[in-house]
Amino acid sequence: MNRKLATLVMMMLSFVLVFAACGKKEENPGGNETTKDNTNKETTEGNTDTSDNNTFKVGLEAGYAPFNWTQIDDSNGAVPIEGNAEFAGGYDVEIAKRIAEGLGKELVIVKTEWDGLVPALLSGKIDAIIAGMSPTEDRKQTIDFTDIYYKSDLVMVVKRGSEYENATSIQDFSGAKVTAQLNTFHYSVIDQIEGVKKEIALDNFPTMRVALESGTIDGYVSERPEGVSASSANDNFVMVEFEDGFVTSEEDTAIAVGVKKGSELTAKINEILAGISEEERQEIMDQAILNQPSAQ
Secondary structure, three states, X not given: OHHHHHHHHHHHHHHHHHHHHHHHHHHHHHHHHHHHHXXXXXXXXXXXXXXXXXXXXXXXXXXXXXXEEEEOOOHHHOEEEOOOOOEEEOHHHHHHHHHHHHHOOEEEEEEOOHHHHHHHHHHOOOOEEOOOOOOOHHHXXXXXXXXXXXXXXXXXXXXXXXXXXXXXXXXXXOOOEEXXXXXXXXXXXXXXXXXXXXOOOEOOHHHHHHHHHHOOOOEEEEEHHHHHHHHHHOOOEEEEOOOEOOOOOHHHHEEEEEEOOOOOHHHHHHHHXXXXXXXXXXXXXXXXXXXXXXXX
């Protein structure tokens, strides 16, 4: 009887220890999970533009020289592209570097197709768009923009020796096959040319240059820096500037940084941009034109 009682007591003590241990185990994970949730919540609320306070993720095409391009090394200050063995250089990259430095963050370049830039920003994949993007009213419905960091005029890029090389008016392109980049105001202004053959919009500028070289198109609409870049990179191309040009608004030809609606980055970036003089901005652009890879 005593042996049975002793056995029963031992079994009861064992159950007590097991339940005590289980209770302790549940309490610790619960505490850790709560701490983790609170930390994540604080991080999210304290930084609405990125999950990493130490980085500044910028989206761009890396295919719109001299604003941005792709190259194989870090020469001329190029920055590594995230998840890629290549590097990004150009005017936008230099502006992004100055903004990242002013924010005290590490710059991360996220190579993104033009149509994917706004979705990437809205989803939190990137913190800002610095990609030669104009702050149009249509885009302002979805995202915010900082102050302007560059402004230029519209031009046409044509083949050297073509009948359009010496054009002085956009109306000289009546009957010409003309295109521009998809989902840009460049494409919409083609309608201002009477009798123009408006070709299907193309995805990017390298594709348009190939189309021009092959004769598929007679010209494409661009901004002056890209026109200078194209004619510098290819002797067969000529940039046409107009006396009687396209009718545009200031927002169409201006370029600004795109950020999420209500982002605290807007004011911070504006402060940094204000510290970059017009003279320095032009020097950056001139250097970008000189540094661009010949293939861009």
